[in-house]
Amino acid sequence: MKVDGKAMRSIWLEPDGWSIGVINQTALPHRLVTARLTTLDEAAHAIRAMLIRGAPLIGATAAYGMCLALRADASDEALDRAYAILLATRPTAINLRWALDETLAAVRNRPRSERAAAAYRRAGEICEQDVAINTAIGRNGLPLIEAIAQRKKPGERVNVLTHCNAGWLAAVDVGTATAPIYLAHDNGIAVHVFADETRPRNQGASLTAWELGQHGVPHTVIADNTGGHLMQHGLVDIVIVGTDRVAANGDVCNKIGTYLKALAARDNSIPFYVALPSPTIDFTVANGVADIPIEERDADEVATMTGRAVDGRIETVRIVPEHSPVANYAFDVTPARLVTGLITERGIIAASRTALAGAFPDRAGTAQ
Amino acid sequence: MKVDGKAMRSIWLEPDGWSIGVINQTALPHRLVTARLTTLDEAAHAIRAMLIRGAPLIGATAAYGMCLALRADASDEALDRAYAILLATRPTAINLRWALDETLAAVRNRPRSERAAAAYRRAGEICEQDVAINTAIGRNGLPLIEAIAQRKKPGERVNVLTHCNAGWLAAVDVGTATAPIYLAHDNGIAVHVFADETRPRNQGASLTAWELGQHGVPHTVIADNTGGHLMQHGLVDIVIVGTDRVAANGDVCNKIGTYLKALAARDNSIPFYVALPSPTIDFTVANGVADIPIEERDADEVATMTGRAVDGRIETVRIVPEHSPVANYAFDVTPARLVTGLITERGIIAASRTALAGAFPDRAGTAQ
Numbered sequence: 001m002k003v004d005g006k007a008m009r010s011i012w013l014e015p016d017g018w019s020i021g022v023i024n025q026t027a028l029p030h031r032l033v034t035a036r037l038t039t040l041d042e043a044a045h046a047i048r049a050m051l052i053r054g055a056p057l058i059g060a061t062a063a064y065g066m067c068l069a070l071r072a073d074a075s076d077e078a079l080d081r082a083y084a085i086l087l088a089t090r091p092t093a094i095n096l097r098w099a100l101d102e103t104l105a106a107v108r109n110r111p112r113s114e115r116a117a118a119a120y121r122r123a124g125e126i127c128e129q130d131v132a133i134n135t136a137i138g139r140n141g142l143p144l145i146e147a148i149a150q151r152k153k154p155g156e157r158v159n160v161l162t163h164c165n166a167g168w169l170a171a172v173d174v175g176t177a178t179a180p181i182y183l184a185h186d187n188g189i190a191v192h193v194f195a196d197e198t199r200p201r202n203q204g205a206s207l208t209a210w211e212l213g214q215h216g217v218p219h220t221v222i223a224d225n226t227g228g229h230l231m232q233h234g235l236v237d238i239v240i241v242g243t244d245r246v247a248a249n250g251d252v253c254n255k256i257g258t259y260l261k262a263l264a265a266r267d268n269s270i271p272f273y274v275a276l277p278s279p280t281i282d283f284t285v286a287n288g289v290a291d292i293p294i295e296e297r298d299a300d301e302v303a304t305m306t307g308r309a310v311d312g313r314i315e316t317v318r319i320v321p322e323h324s325p326v327a328n329y330a331f332d333v334t335p336a337r338l339v340t341g342l343i344t345e346r347g348i349i350a351a352s353r354t355a356l357a358g359a360f361p362d363r364a365g366t367a368q
Numbered sequence: 369m370k371v372d373g374k375a376m377r378s379i380w381l382e383p384d385g386w387s388i389g390v391i392n393q394t395a396l397p398h399r400l401v402t403a404r405l406t407t408l409d410e411a412a413h414a415i416r417a418m419l420i421r422g423a424p425l426i427g428a429t430a431a432y433g434m435c436l437a438l439r440a441d442a443s444d445e446a447l448d449r450a451y452a453i454l455l456a457t458r459p460t461a462i463n464l465r466w467a468l469d470e471t472l473a474a475v476r477n478r479p480r481s482e483r484a485a486a487a488y489r490r491a492g493e494i495c496e497q498d499v500a501i502n503t504a505i506g507r508n509g510l511p512l513i514e515a516i517a518q519r520k521k522p523g524e525r526v527n528v529l530t531h532c533n534a535g536w537l538a539a540v541d542v543g544t545a546t547a548p549i550y551l552a553h554d555n556g557i558a559v560h561v562f563a564d565e566t567r568p569r570n571q572g573a574s575l576t577a578w579e580l581g582q583h584g585v586p587h588t589v590i591a592d593n594t595g596g597h598l599m600q601h602g603l604v605d606i607v608i609v610g611t612d613r614v615a616a617n618g619d620v621c622n623k624i625g626t627y628l629k630a631l632a633a634r635d636n637s638i639p640f641y642v643a644l645p646s647p648t649i650d651f652t653v654a655n656g657v658a659d660i661p662i663e664e665r666d667a668d669e670v671a672t673m674t675g676r677a678v679d680g681r682i683e684t685v686r687i688v689p690e691h692s693p694v695a696n697y698a699f700d701v702t703p704a705r706l707v708t709g710l711i712t713e714r715g716i717i718a719a720s721r722t723a724l725a726g727a728f729p730d731r732a733g734t735a736q
């Protein structure tokens with residue numbers, strides 16, 4: 001999508017044909033900084049330290065991490081080591097394992113001399129496939145926004161609430177939750193987004209607000225506590241969020257706090273949609289609430305906050321008393337019963353075992 | 369309660385017998401700074417700039433603000449002017465108007481020469497009454513925690529979740545939501561508190577965590593997004609929050625985000641209690657969700673965060689893109705249907721019109 005008026009993606013092959021460029025998202029929204037990844041370790045670090053984040057982008061970066069590893073050493077041992085290192089970078093996103101498996105399958109039975117090239121081919125396809133999927137998600141979600149727009153009086157906007165960042169910065173381009181929003185905006189529909197700040201890492205305030213602003217989509221940043229009040233007073237028409245993993249039963253794992261917004265949407269009869277590319281579905285997990293492992297991250301993410309000081313320096317400040325313990329769960333799981341529908345590349349489907357298996361029999365079958 | 373091992377209150381008459389001491393809560397948790405209020409304007413500023421906050425403490429400070437005004441000028445005009453200025457400092461808390469009305473009633477029909485002394489007497493009574501009420505709230509809420517403790521295995525703690533700060537820093541002493549917690553802790557019950565950070569002003573991270581830590585109560589700071597996940601996984605036994613205003617129908621106005629926690633408690637069959645002194649009940653508001661005005665505060669509270677930099681300086685950093693709009697609603701209203709019970713100085717009562725009018729016929733009657 002657009003940055004300073006020009007099209008940009010979150011990850012790209014550099015002109016040298018082998019090293020990988022990414023946006024260092026930890027510097028946003030204050031500075032647009034890119035990073036060049038040249039080794040397996042740099043790719044793993046980029047995922048672990050969250051220079052890049054978002055389930056689809058983690059997958060794409062991991063695939064390119066395999067490429068960088070194979071470029072240095074194409075042996076079976078190096079391949080297995082790269083797979084293990086990259087898989088361990090983040091525990092929750094299912095796309096990570098999917099992208100690694102895809103890349104592994106593309107190279108495993110090839111001679112060493114062909115492995116790196118085959119991996120780059122597959123990684124490139126994974127990126128293009130992500131963009132194609134998200135474009136389809138946008139097309140499939142658009143009618144939801146169009147239908148609300150048709151009920152509005154002249155001058156009224158369609159108000160979408162989203163949590164965290166499931167925008168193009170979380171994917172290769174277009175984004176998942178943002179795909180219908182960008183398409184509606186580009187089609188001339190008056191759409192306005194309430195972006196949850198999304199503590200503790202502020203992906204909503206720093207990333208979603210930034211990318212919406214760069215693309216020219218009207219938006220308002222709110223504290224995570226605010227959504228319930230807005231919904232109670234008719235200020236939200238629809239909730240659209242992304243997801244890091246959808247279980248076979250339709251339970252949705254997403255950034256911590258998503259569950260609370262789903263409860264508020266239900267309590268106020270507001271539609272709650274989850275946008276997802278099918279690689280996010282994990283048919284091996286039968287029950288999301290019970291069985292998806294929830295990543296616990298460093299306490300400092302809650303105890304401190306990083307931003308731009310008045311003089312322009314990026315500064316980290318502590319906001320919790322020195323000796324107070326902190327807990328930092330990164331995700332929660334929204335039960336399928338609270339989800340109005342799943343916006344996928346194959347259309348909008350119910351958040352249920354039957355609907356998921358019916359829409360993706362190819363994926364569901366492999367998990368048996 | 370205790371600070372550095374010694375008893376302290378949030379507001380006090382200075383040894384000079386007329387100026388007022390308060391803790392400047394904007395410097396917590398990093399520094400314990402007190403402020404001396406000597407004029408009406410300083411008292412109004414302390415409320416407006418939130419040096420002090422919390423419904424009961426706002427009331428106490430406003431009452432002393434009337435004293436300081438009358439000390440300088442005891443005319444009817446000065447009295448009316450002080451009332452108007454103090455009433456306009458914060459729009460949501462009902463205790464503010466109550467304390468001002470009480471002080472006004474205590475001085476109105478007196479000769480000018482007696483007004484200041486009468487006001488100081490009434491303000492002092494308001495403070496002592498607040499402590500007595502909160503002590504009673506603690507006694508009445510204690511059995512809820514004792515009952516949970518009795519069901520626990522040896523070594524297990526009673527886990528209480530609270531939102532914002534309804535502790536002694538929000539009152540004169542003891543606090544409202546914290547009253548049963550401090551009493552349980554002082555009685556030797558193993559109680560542990562999850563303190564919501566409470567964006568945008570972080571009263572949970574900076575005030576609740578600080579006062580619990582100073583008094584020795586085990587606690588953990590969590591992002592506001594986290595409570596739903598904890599409740600889903602059996603990590604919360606009871607929710608206890610305070611309130612800024614309870615409507616005649618039992619709807620509860622409290623810090624923004626309280627409603628979301630009430631929804632999560634209901635969805636997981638966890639008891640959700642609201643602790644309140646009866647001056648917080650506003651019998652003139654029939655329907656809380658529809659009719660309580662919600663204060664909108666400065667965008668910078670959401671767009672920036674203040675904390676302690678590594679070198680010890682208190683620094684404010686911006687966390688939202690330069691041109692992104694921000695909305696900052698300070699409170700929300702939790703419908704009575706989500707409230708398990710109201711812990712008051714007269715016992716635990718249902719959040720309903722009948723129960724409230726029955727328990728406080730003296731207050732309900734005056735509103736007719």
